[in-house]
Amino acid sequence: MTTATACPVIGSTNDVLPPNHPEIDLAKDGQTCPVVGATTDHHHNLHKHPSVPVESPTATECPALKNVVQQPKSQAMDDAICPVVGTATTVLPPDHPDTTEAKEGDVCPVTKASVEHHKQKVHTHPSLQAASDVAVCPVTGQHGLAHA
Template sequence: MASACPVVGTTNDVLPPNHPEVDLAKDGQTCPVVGATTDHHHNLHKHPSVSIENASSPTATECPVLKKVVTQPKSQAMDDEVCPVIGPATTVLPPDHPDTSAAKEGEVCPVTKATVAHHKNKVHSHPSVQSTEKGAVCPVAGVKF
């Protein structure tokens, strides 16, 4: 597994089997699913070809490997769940994420294109880090500030 993504907290470095084709070695491309750019995602890999029972909707939540990953101690410490799009990801929003408490049902996150409807009561605010010293470790992702 890779280190945690600073935006969504995923430690998964494998794209889902149904992910659109994208040249991960080429900078400047934008993912049509979550809006991420290839500039920061050279660590990603294509999922091997697999036969999926529910081929009409092959999502990360159907992967038996990812279901086991979220039970590992590191994933539990980060409060990971399996997102159907990006796989294991922390349910805690980054410290600089805008407040979502007043977001309306149809609103979309400007960073990841995630909708409030799919994430309501599934994501949580990050603990305050305003008085954190440089070099301190994030209580969620375990990375240094």
Template structure:
């Protein structure tokens, strides 16, 4: 994971799908992930998790992965304010600058972009600093993405 870049939507630097992820042909464009709604068109950098014995396929989460627990201690993860999401692994806790306001979201609401539930994210994510005055050359202070990538 030394040279991975952050996802411009959720800020994850993890490029390995969870071991219990449904089978999906990552090389085929036009497919939608049944878990988070991501399109395969933009995720050709993802890899399937190595085969591991899973006693209960419904239970393993990214928070139980020993490799991902260590990743959030790395300087880049610390700079991005990463936490380990049980679904996608290390991800920034800062919402993208164009994310809709979540202050009036109700407990049962679901993010239309990532299918994330408000119930699990209400107190764990933060509003992105204002980028209204930022030029195209600026770099995001959270994910390191250039202005054009946001």
């Protein structure tokens, strides 16, 4: 059994696109996701969602994801269900722009997510000021984070 790796941008360990995701050729580099603005360059591990009748097209309604966030590893990573991408850590990446001054209607410059559905749901990453290049991320457990 393989272990899912965390996305380097949002920390998500989910590798299945939402059922309502627009068609995109994941094997072709240089494309930009119309939903979150991510490029296909580092998303070759993603898969299309199986064809299922969907009551609601949001990830929060997926029965599989609701179970995933109850797993000990997800809880240790402080995972929650993002309505767009599914399971994701609620801790922002260390190089994420400051969100303390964000206002209603603002959009994340990284993922294009709106402030409205992330307000008081995401947290600042712990400081990496003293971290070495081979440190282990305290949030996702990824190895080799280089500090700024």
